[in-house]
Structure formats: C-alpha cells, structure tokens
Amino acid sequence: MPTGKIKSSYFTLETLADGVYAAIAKKGEGAMGNSGIIDIGKEVVIFDTFTTPNAARELRQLAEDITQKGVKYVLNSHYHGDHTFGNQIFEDVIIISTTKTRNLHMDKNMILDPNKEMEETKKYLNQLEARLEEELNPILRTSLEIQLKEMKKVHESIPELQIVLPNLTFENRLVLHGETRTVEFCCFGGGHTPSDAFLYLPEEKIAFMGDIVLENLHPPIYNSQEFINNLIKISELDIQRIVPGHGNLVTKSQIDLMLDYLHQLNAKVGHALEKGNTLEQILAFETPEEYSTWTGIDGYKRNLNTVYNELR
Ligand SMILES: [Zn+2]
Missing domain, CATH: 3.60.15.10 (Ribonuclease Z/Hydroxyacylglutathione hydrolase-like)
Structure with a gap:
C-alpha cells in the first residue's frame, strides 16, 4: 500500500x-x-x-x-x-x-451538437483571452489564467466526451x-x-x-x-x-469560514438594500480584506448579485 x-x-x-x-x-x-x-x-x-x-x-x-x-x-x-x-x-x-x-x-x-459545443467553448476561450490581456489585478489574472488552461483541456476533450x-x-x-x-x-x-x-x-x-x-x-x-x-x-x-x-x-x-463568508455577504447586501442602494452600487463593493486572496473570476461580484436577487 x-x-x-x-x-x-x-x-x-x-x-x-x-x-x-x-x-x-x-x-x-x-x-x-x-x-x-x-x-x-x-x-x-x-x-x-x-x-x-x-x-x-x-x-x-x-x-x-x-x-x-x-x-x-x-x-x-x-x-x-x-x-x-x-x-x-x-x-x-x-x-x-x-x-x-x-x-x-x-x-x-447533455451535448446535442458537439460541433456547436466546440464553437461555444472556443468563443468563451477568446473572451477569457481578451480579458486576460487587459486585466491588471494579480488575483484575477491568476483566476483567468487557470480557467483558460482548464477550458482549453475541456475544449480538446469535447469530440470524445459522452455524457x-x-x-x-x-x-x-x-x-x-x-x-x-x-x-x-x-x-x-x-x-x-x-x-x-x-x-x-x-x-x-x-x-x-x-x-x-x-x-x-x-x-x-x-x-x-x-x-x-x-x-x-x-x-x-x-x-x-x-x-x-x-x-x-x-x-x-x-465550514465556519464558509459560513462567515455567506453570513457577511447576506448582511452586507441586506444593509445596502435597507439604505436604498442600487444593484450597481452593490456590485461595486470591494471584496473584503479577509477574502481578497480567494480566486474565482468575478467571484465576489457574482455572489453580491445572487444575494441581491434573493433579498430584493
Ligand atoms: Zn460545482
């Protein structure tokens, strides 16, 4: 063993x-x-x-x-x-x-049309590449680079892929x-x-x-x-x-860390809504310091948006 x-x-x-x-x-x-x-x-x-x-x-x-x-x-x-x-x-x-x-x-x-799936993945790869060229934030650059590499592997695998x-x-x-x-x-x-x-x-x-x-x-x-x-x-x-x-x-x-994150996110969006903040203002919130090294493309922004839709 x-x-x-x-x-x-x-x-x-x-x-x-x-x-x-x-x-x-x-x-x-x-x-x-x-x-x-x-x-x-x-x-x-x-x-x-x-x-x-x-x-x-x-x-x-x-x-x-x-x-x-x-x-x-x-x-x-x-x-x-x-x-x-x-x-x-x-x-x-x-x-x-x-x-x-x-x-x-x-x-x-379900992949109904592999050729179409290939095309769409290729489009997504191009978008990631374009974004990476302009992005300055090092954490976001890392997230984009990893996603780009992963999605290239996925793209290559589509002809073989069976769900x-x-x-x-x-x-x-x-x-x-x-x-x-x-x-x-x-x-x-x-x-x-x-x-x-x-x-x-x-x-x-x-x-x-x-x-x-x-x-x-x-x-x-x-x-x-x-x-x-x-x-x-x-x-x-x-x-x-x-x-x-x-x-x-x-x-x-x-698990406690994840719970803190979710509670904090809820509280933040909840207070913002009470104050009458718009979605645009909410999406502009900075990622809190303690999660600033967490990766994921637009991870915090996407979560602000999701919680906004839940609480609205
Ligand atoms: Zn998942």
Missing part, C-alpha cells in the same frame, strides 16, 4: 487513511474538481470523476493499481461538469447521485456497508446547486464535500440561505478532515 504523495499529470494523490485517498486536482490540467478513492474491502468507491475523460481514465487506472481491486461505485456530488464529465470512464460501474442531481445532469449537461448519467439515485442518505469500512452518501440540501451531496466516512471522520466546501475560492452560490442551512447541518457531524471540491485539504474550521 503506497504512502505519502503519488504524482499524476492531473492530480496529486494524498493518503488520508489506509485505503482512503484524496485526488487533489492540479490547476489547469483538465481535472478541475477534486476526487476521492475509497477502498471498502472487496471493491473501490470513487468520489466525483473530474472534468475530462483523460483525467478520469488516469484516476481509474491509479485506483485499480494501488488497491488491486475493481471500481464498483461512483458518487457524483452534484451535476456540474467539472465533477461529472469523467463519468464515461465508469460506464460499467454503478454511478450514484441524488434524484435531483441526475435530473439536472440530464437537463443541463453518462448516474444509474442509481437516492434522496437523503445511502449507506454502503463494505467489508472493511462503511461509506455514507449524504445530502442535507443544496446551496451551491439545488442538490449537493457528500461522502462521509464516520469511523475515519473524513468527508469528501464536493463544492459545498471550497478552499481559497469564492463559492459559486445557487442559493445562499440553502447554502447556510446545509453547512449548519453538516457542521453537526463529527468531521476532522475535509477534501474540498476545489483546492487543498482543509479541516472542519473551513
């Missing part, structure tokens, strides 16, 4: 416990979201499948090499492509998500009783999307959180109140280590 770090071109593998690995995506290489490999005794569980088939292929190969076991289950935390576009590499496997996530995956991710949907759905909680460990798939609600599930190892106190917990990144928000409620429920679990959806490993304190 390997220990420490194993290198792949797409991700860094971190051993969290015997048979539990976090695959932390390398930035700009076409993996994008973080994944996980969990050996449950006779077989292996994969958490999220990256954003390109190439990255997912390497994940599966490595999972089977290091455990000497086959992959039996895959969990999709939510429908976003950077966590599900590698599904096609696991077509022969049981792919699990919530019912809502499966429906969203079907409605929003594969989950084939087993659950609502709130599904427990896999493996030979050597118990794995829980839980969904306490949404916030980042309408349905955000996570993988919890109660014995090891480890959680693979998908995009409900992020490191050094403005969280894309679907609904801030749902996000807050979800995080509060999650914070009641006995968790020590968290694999975030993006970024490096964190501890439970990251």
Whole structure:
C-alpha cells in the first residue's frame, strides 16, 4: 500500500487513511474538481470523476493499481461538469447521485451538437483571452489564467466526451456497508446547486464535500440561505478532515469560514438594500480584506448579485 504523495499529470494523490485517498486536482490540467478513492474491502468507491475523460481514465487506472481491486461505485456530488464529465470512464460501474442531481445532469449537461459545443467553448476561450490581456489585478489574472488552461483541456476533450448519467439515485442518505469500512452518501440540501451531496466516512471522520466546501475560492452560490442551512447541518457531524471540491485539504474550521463568508455577504447586501442602494452600487463593493486572496473570476461580484436577487 503506497504512502505519502503519488504524482499524476492531473492530480496529486494524498493518503488520508489506509485505503482512503484524496485526488487533489492540479490547476489547469483538465481535472478541475477534486476526487476521492475509497477502498471498502472487496471493491473501490470513487468520489466525483473530474472534468475530462483523460483525467478520469488516469484516476481509474491509479485506483485499480494501488488497491488491486475493481471500481464498483461512483458518487457524483452534484451535476456540474467539472465533477461529472469523467463519468464515461465508469460506464460499467454503478454511478450514484441524488434524484435531483441526475435530473439536472440530464437537463443541463447533455451535448446535442458537439460541433456547436466546440464553437461555444472556443468563443468563451477568446473572451477569457481578451480579458486576460487587459486585466491588471494579480488575483484575477491568476483566476483567468487557470480557467483558460482548464477550458482549453475541456475544449480538446469535447469530440470524445459522452455524457453518462448516474444509474442509481437516492434522496437523503445511502449507506454502503463494505467489508472493511462503511461509506455514507449524504445530502442535507443544496446551496451551491439545488442538490449537493457528500461522502462521509464516520469511523475515519473524513468527508469528501464536493463544492459545498471550497478552499481559497469564492463559492459559486445557487442559493445562499440553502447554502447556510446545509453547512449548519453538516457542521453537526463529527468531521476532522475535509477534501474540498476545489483546492487543498482543509479541516472542519473551513465550514465556519464558509459560513462567515455567506453570513457577511447576506448582511452586507441586506444593509445596502435597507439604505436604498442600487444593484450597481452593490456590485461595486470591494471584496473584503479577509477574502481578497480567494480566486474565482468575478467571484465576489457574482455572489453580491445572487444575494441581491434573493433579498430584493
Ligand atoms: Zn460545482
């Protein structure tokens, strides 16, 4: 059994416990979201499948090499492509998500015309390049550079890409009783999307959180109140280590940090609305000092806009 770090071109593998690995995506290489490999005794569980088939292929190969076991289950935390576009590499496997996530995956991710998809992605790449040429803010430049590199990999992968949907759905909680460990798939609600599930190892106190917990990144928000409620429920679990959806490993304190961010954002927009500020004035608010190093293109501005629409 390997220990420490194993290198792949797409991700860094971190051993969290015997048979539990976090695959932390390398930035700009076409993996994008973080994944996980969990050996449950006779077989292996994969958490999220990256954003390109190439990255997912390497994940599966490595999972089977290091455990000497086959992959039996895959969990999709939510429908976003950077966590599900590698599904096609696991077509022969049981792919699990919530019912809502499966429906969203079907409605929003289906590629009907690959040529059109290629063209649209190319347009987006051109927009990113144009913006990068003019941008002076170093944090935003970094975000643009990473996004540009990732999207080039996505663009290259489109001819090969096939959208594969989950084939087993659950609502709130599904427990896999493996030979050597118990794995829980839980969904306490949404916030980042309408349905955000996570993988919890109660014995090891480890959680693979998908995009409900992020490191050094403005969280894309679907609904801030749902996000807050979800995080509060999650914070009641006995968790020590968290694999975030993006970024490096964190501890439970990251949940408090995310809650502070969401509460502060709500309070800020709420006060501004009470004072009669317009959307334009609200969108001009600076990113607070404590989140000034967080990446994400227009991350804070987009969240001000989302919360404005919620509270208005
Ligand atoms: Zn996401």
